Amino acid sequence: MSATMDGLAGVLERVANTSSRKRKVGLLAEWMRGLGEADLVRAVRFLSGEPVAGAGDRKLSVGHAVVREAAVAVTGVSVEMFRMCHREVGDSSETVGLLREGGAAGVEVRLEEAEQAYLRLFQERRTARKVELLVGELGRMRPLAVKYFLKVITGNFRVGLQKKLVEEALAKATGRAGEEVKGASNRSGDLGLVARAARRGELAEVEAKLFHPLEFMLAKPLDEVGDVGEAGQWLVEDKYDGIRSQVHFEQGKVRIYTRGLEDTTAAFPELVEEFERVGGRGVVDGEVLAWRDERALNFTVLQQRLARKKVDAGVRESVPVVFVAYDLLYRDGELLLDRAIGERRGRLEEMGLRVSPQRRLGAVGEIEELFAAARGRGNEGLLLKREGSVYQAGKRSGDWLKVKRAYGTLDVVVTAAEQGSGRRATMLSDYTFAVRQGERFVNVGKAYSGLTDEEIRELTKVFRGIARERYGRVTVVEPRVVLEVAFDGVQKSPRHKSGYALRFPRIVRWRRDKSAEEADGIERVEELYARSLA
Amino acid sequence: MELQYSREGIYVAAIDLWLDPQNSQGAAWISHAHSDHARHYSRTVIGTGISLELYRMRWPAKEEWGQELRVLEYGEEMEWRGARLRCIPAGHILGAAQLLIEYGGERLVYTGDIKKKAPLCGRETEVVECDHLIVESTFGLPVYRFLTREQAREEIAGFARECLEEGATPVFLGYPLGRGQEIVGALTGAGIRTAVHGAIAKYIPVYERAGVEFGDWEPYEARDLKGKALVVVPGMRRQLEATGVDVRVAYVSGWARVANARLRAGAEKLIAYSDHAGYDELLELVEGTKARRVDVVHGYTEVFAGILRERGIEAEAPAGARGRASEEEAE
């Protein structure tokens, strides 16, 4: 019997409704076990967000606009209504699935049929035809299948956690060791291929494949300098504030992938030119940085570069970028993940790329000084890498430690609270907050979430008790409640009286222990801003 | 009939009657005993016997205050200042009722909180024709569609059984009045050993007197959490998780229709059952009343009024009616 999209959707819904990782893996494995080889490969491809075999790095190109247009046609709601529902639900695939329940019951769809549908969507270049195709598929499927059919396209499954779950389930379903499956998956980056090999018992034969981004190794934050233990085992590099990237190259073909496994090649033609000159094949881990006078520029400068659709000579001139390499993962047919860091580094240095300077840590006491020096060079902090360690793809490992001050947190005072929407319509869930300026409080930002429902409910009561005035959905409150907010930067802003705005503020916690007098002052904001320019 | 909407509630001036006012007035109709509807000490309070009993438990009063409680049961009528009032089941929670006011040749229905599908406890909603309807729209968006009571029963009992078989403790979060008792009924009805938190248990006798049958249940005790399902109030989730017992939390609510409720409620299992009407039910209800004019008073008022207008019904979201301060019962 062939497997269906409905079966897949049913099991994924059960997986979502349980929090235990073990049960999630168990449920998925149990379902996979009953599949024939072809269906197993299909299912695993779907789950890894690559439903079309051999598509390589070419995308399915079914963006949010296409999904929305098809959804509106299938469900009969207006674009406006769809937007509203989407805002409430927070996920477009789920929104379409939920709305689709208002229509015809639909029929079962086999995985094979779904695969053909993905293929047709992939091959079709005209957007209008894509929409038509999608309308046909969504209209005939059952609502729950609709939700998961779309999740495959919208990239919901391309997150790391999900991938590990699929690998574990695959191992369990085929009776192979988890490490074997994971290893093959890391080498090839192609879970469909791995699924077939796992079924056949040929995992050892799965080879490394270029142009499939590997998972990145990540660093753990170092909280206390004293935690590093013996100094001599650590190699120290600067931690850059750029775009962590992986460059794959093979005789003139070059691809640059980010940690989100996105392809940013087109944005950086000068890097492509640089790697075109490197001989052989390879995968290099490093950082893309905006660069001038031998130092990195602010991340916001690099962002301007990313925002440009066309990269012409003028852009290259005004925002020059470089790639600073710090690890080598693959070279001329050899996967180097399991080699010691010293060997990887040695071979990297032979390639003639710009390499991140590295030195051995002499004494624990040096860390502070090195950190200050790195900050002085405009970098984010330090990375400590353990001598002799291997490259643990996809792991946040204790073999890499990052020394990085959070850009900052501030204790701020709430000055106004806004009514939420939907389920939070009866609560005051969005807060404008301020810092002290003499006797007054001046606003520096607004944040939406970060607190639990219970806390929001409690705060709502507090705010109603200290309300001063109401303007529609906004309640101005007495400045009493102190929140700790974290943020990614400070920028000038004419919107706020303070003249500054925090970038991406998020609420860390409610400081019940603090009174408004103990909140941070404008001086601290100014200081942080000045530092960001240095 | 002219209606005055304000943050204090809905006032029917012609007959000097308030509908679910937010503070004490002369005379008030209470649609049901949730605290965002019955929170005042009005002089005269009209409602079903059950609503009034629950209201008195939640808002005790001394006799010398001279408050007058007037019972109007389902199907009964009474004369009121030149109008005829009639009480109609609303299905929301035990005792919940709609009010039909006939005055000057016009029929006005106020739904209060309402559910159209049959509830787990209490009487099913009746739809009555009227000229003018005041309806809520807590779930007036087309993504909200809910399980039937049979499906909900199955999901509740199924989750509890699965947890217990695996040695875990199923925990159901329910508001003290309404959802809590419904879950207890579903669990005990399926023969599952169930412990009930006091805030929920204290209303069970009222349900029993109203003819709702529960199987055996025991009072919740913090030192004994294993081998049974727990029905507790939402605020207790963290406390239970901190005990180290393998608790698995289910969230039974209309909001559980959407996956992001999992994070917000801190639950792993979502059961989309509500004591409010889902989108289709609301439309069915409004159309069933054949009302020519509809006021939408709670939830997605603007949106839902817009949807009704598209269907050719004269509908609006009266400005003063919104922003009702809801308490713990967001549902």
Ligand SMILES: [Zn+2]
């Ligand atoms: Zn209610």
